[in-house]
Amino acid sequence: MLEFITRKLDRRKLWGRLRDYPEYAPPFRGKNLKRAQAEANFEFFMGQRTSRIAYLARLLAQFSIQLQLAPEGLPPLDVWLLRYGGFLIPPRHCDTIYALGYYEPAWKGLYAGMNVIHDLSVFAGEYIIKFNPDARWGLFVGDGKRGARDMMGYYHPCIFGVHPHHPGFNDIYPLYMAFEVFNCCDGSRSRHEGKWLPSHGKEDFFRQWGDDNEFVRRMKFWADPNAPPPIPYSHLELR
DSSP states (O other): OHHHHHHHHHHHHHHHHHTTOOOOOOSOOSSSOOHHHHHHHHHHHHHHHHHHHHHHHHHHHTTTOOOOSSGGGHHHHHHHHHHHGGGGSOOTTSOHHHHHHHOOSOSOGGGTHHHHHHHHHHHHHHHHHHHOTTOEEEEOOOOSSSOGGGSTTTTSEEEEOSOTTSTTSSSSSOBOHHHHHHHHHHHHHHHHTTOOOOOOSOTTSOOOBTBTTHHHHHHHHHHOTTOOOOOOHHHHHHO
16 A cells, blocks of 8 residues: 555656646657658757757756766666666557657657656767767667568667677667667566566576666677677577
């Protein structure tokens, strides 16, 4: 009962501070963008990074979290994400993945938390780029082989150059940071709803979003240009 009350109060506190949070509104929205429109959205994104991180820092300061592009800034953010991240995602009846991919509906009302998810992804990307000289922002336009429009991150800002020895994250299949942060928040929501079980594998690589310290673990890996090739989570479970 106490946990239920705490969650209700946490949600109320967060959403009370989201009322005035600036909306992220790229110039073009929808599923069937032209390449030139996607490029215009990317240029808009690149020009908005500093201001979006400033909005995020102002929000987190109200929770006594100092946002900083430094390793010591990750653990407090990890704790905050586990406690509050699940409340950023719209209710389950909303078409949240569509909103994430196409900016529709506009990120207002029930979708206001998407702005914070976006800004967290900007921060995460900037952190990776700061410490990993191989990493950079770029517009993902597909791999030229599959139906590109069906691929996660298509026509979105992504991180390229992260661990090119790993086929999952290279210049063909980059790191779609917004989707990673969304999944992080979804792990928090699953914890709130009692639908999450902690991992029990060795902590030498990724576990599952929603685990304690998972945000820190992944950020450190992506930001390390000398990180070893990753071990699939399934392999950890079999050991």
